Amino acid sequence: MTFSSTRKGALKAVCAAAAVAGLALAAPAAHAAGTTAKTKYPVVLVHGFIGFDSILGVVNYFYDIPGNLRNEGATVYIASVNPSQTTEFRGEELIQQMKxxxxxxxxxxxxxxxxxxxxPTVRYAAGTVPTLVASVSTVxxxxxxxVVADELGPQVSGDKTLNGLATAGLKLISWLTGNKTTDSTNLAAALSSLSTAGAATFNAKFPAGAPTTACxxxxxxxxxxGNSIRFYSFSGTAVKTNGWDISDLILAGTAPYFKxxxxxxxxGRCSSHWGKVIKDxxxxxxxxEINQVLGTIGKGAPDPVAFYKQQVNRLKLAGL
Structure with missing residues (x-):
């Protein structure tokens, strides 16, 4: 099976997106401790596909966000789950860390x-160990x-060489983060979970918080x-936001799939909806959305760090 140059470019773009997200090493400026994010229950940040908790303990996936939340009183844990595996696999890793x-x-x-x-990873945890979950917020x-997984998944599954090479690169990311399941990293498995069909199967098993109407x-x-859990969702709808940000070029290679x-x-905007949609x-x-790369967001765009503080404050005000 041939792998078109367009899809090769898109696959490279997807694989590079999270890797370049960790270029920044600067530490957040210190300031007096606050209480804006001082929730009753700790916050757990969970990374996405090809993501990481931190690279070599220095480079955070959620750039500048954990420290700023802690400065405002939050107790923050950062999960380490496999960068490329099924939702269920990643969810089980998260649950073990939570326990x-x-x-x-x-x-x-x-x-x-x-x-x-x-x-979906945090939703799996909420559906599996609901007694341990107060709220689920998804970005x-x-x-x-x-649709990116819909397009690339069949090609990757049908090309063992490509899948092997891409998976090897993802294993390197996993190893650098210290993840304990590096050998289980599998690109095809992840793309299957991220596909429209894979998501539909997952949603049938874990429906809590699902939208009541299309989009x-x-x-x-x-x-x-029997456990009450709050569900919130957020998302962005921009692609090229800052000419100095290399991720803009990378994401421009995948955006055309959405037409x-x-x-x-x-x-896609509608795919991000789950629970109460605050802003999409x-x-x-x-x-x-995770303040990468180097915090170079678009001119006039909201500050992602302030966004996370605002959401954690919402949880605080809800008594969570």
Missing amino acids: QWAAKDGVAKFNLIGHSHGG AGTHFGT GTGPEVASVA DEPNDGLV DYAWNHLD
Whole structure:
């Protein structure tokens, strides 16, 4: 099976997107501690496809965000899940870490925040161990899949050489982050979960928080096995946001797959909807949503760091 130059370019773009997201090493400026983000339950940040917690303990996926949340009183954990595996595989990794944190620090519940594939990943945890989850917030979550995976998945599955080479690169990312399941990294498996069909199968098993209408909003509070959990979602719909940001060029290679559908370069606007949709058209692309690369968002766009503080403050005000 041949792999067209267009799809090769798109695949390279997808694989490079998260890798370039960790170029920044600068530490956030210190300031007096606040209480804006001082929630009842700790916050857990969960990265997306081809993502990481931190590279060599220095480069954060959520750039400048954990430290700023902590400066405002939040207790923040950063999950380390496989960069390229199924939602269920990543979800089980997250659950094991949550149980370890709960036992070690006496934590009763967590406020989960997932970006991209991290969205379905945190939903898996909420559906599997609901007693440990207070809220689920997703940023550009791949809840209904992405057409990028629909296009690339069959090609990757049909080309063992390509899948092997791409997976090897992803294993390097996993190894650099210290993830303990590096050998299980598999690009084809991840793309299957991220596809429209894969997402539909997953949603049938974990429906809590689902939109009640097509491209609509879902309930803010949903019951999962008798446990009330709050669900929120957000996303951007920009692609080229800053001429100095290399990720703009990368995402410009994948955005055409969406045709006329608003998207952030990797996830369509409607696919990001889950639970109460707070806002689905921020002037951000897929990496701006996590304040990457180097915080170079578009001129006039909202500050992603301030956004995360605002969302955690929303959780605080809700008593979470």
